Amino acid sequence: MIDLYYWMTPNGHKVRIFLEEAGLDYRVHPIHIGKGEQFASDFLSIAPNNRIPAIVDHSPFDNGEAIPLFESGAILLYLAEKTGQFIPSNFRDKQLMLQWLFWQMGGLGPMAGQNHHFSLYAPEKIPYAINRYVTETTRLYSVLNKQLADKEFIAGEYSIADMACYPWIVPYAQQGQNLDDFPHLKRWFNAVAARPAVQRAYALAEALGEQLKD
Numbered sequence: 001m002i003d004l005y006y007w008m009t010p011n012g013h014k015v016r017i018f019l020e021e022a023g024l025d026y027r028v029h030p031i032h033i034g035k036g037e038q039f040a041s042d043f044l045s046i047a048p049n050n051r052i053p054a055i056v057d058h059s060p061f062d063n064g065e066a067i068p069l070f071e072s073g074a075i076l077l078y079l080a081e082k083t084g085q086f087i088p089s090n091f092r093d094k095q096l097m098l099q100w101l102f103w104q105m106g107g108l109g110p111m112a113g114q115n116h117h118f119s120l121y122a123p124e125k126i127p128y129a130i131n132r133y134v135t136e137t138t139r140l141y142s143v144l145n146k147q148l149a150d151k152e153f154i155a156g157e158y159s160i161a162d163m164a165c166y167p168w169i170v171p172y173a174q175q176g177q178n179l180d181d182f183p184h185l186k187r188w189f190n191a192v193a194a195r196p197a198v199q200r201a202y203a204l205a206e207a208l209g210e211q212l213k214d
Contacts, residue, residue, distance in 0.1 A: 002019065003026070003029055003055060003058070004016065004019065004029065004055055005029045005046060005052055006029065007031050010109065010168045011051070011109065013170075017163045018163055019201075020198070021195075021197040022085050028204075047070035049070060055075055055079075072105075073101055076101065079160075080160045087159060088159065100154045100164075104161070108168050112171075116174065118130045119176065134176040144165065145184045148185055148188045152188070153188065166189070169189055
């Protein structure tokens with residue numbers, strides 16, 4: 001059994017998609033970030049950076065004591081290596097996949113996140129900041145579009161790189177992007193969206209949101 005500490009954000013969706021794709025047993029512990037629950041001492045003992053998602057695996061890779069993990073990219077890599085799923089076995093293919101996983105962690109996620117903040121949530125709308133992050137998001141979409149020009153999925157076969165990137169593309173309209181401008185990305189986006197496990201993950205997230213609505 002895996003305990004998933006989770007909220008309905010792109011980073012949270014990544015791990016839930018993997019758990020649904022792999023068919024692993026897990027239970028969800030909602031961490032309401034709007035109420036500051038990510039700062040609770042119990043959660044900080046698992047995720048010292050006070051960010052979701054985090055997991056506790058009670059049947060870890062080494063058959064030892066339960067292991068906590070934080071950072072969504074690290075969690076995806078751990079689960080992929082543990083299960084042998086959604087990670088290439090070929091050395092060179094694995095290196096390609098890892099590059100794109102870390103590209104998401106270091107580029108697409110942070111830049112799109114700043115885009116969300118300044119475009120949607122900042123109390124003061126600062127044109128320079130909005131333009132900076134919308135423009136950088138557009139550049140990153142273009143990079144991903146080019147990568148997908150001759151590949152069905154980001155690293156060839158469907159992998160944790162796709163699971164990491166997809167949730168950050170879902171709010172494309174809020175990021176000031178039009179998928180028609182990125183035809184290869186759009187084709188990939190629709191293919192991932194059509195996967196039953198991805199649909200389950202988002203349906204479960206929606207149901208949880210309704211359940212916890214104030």
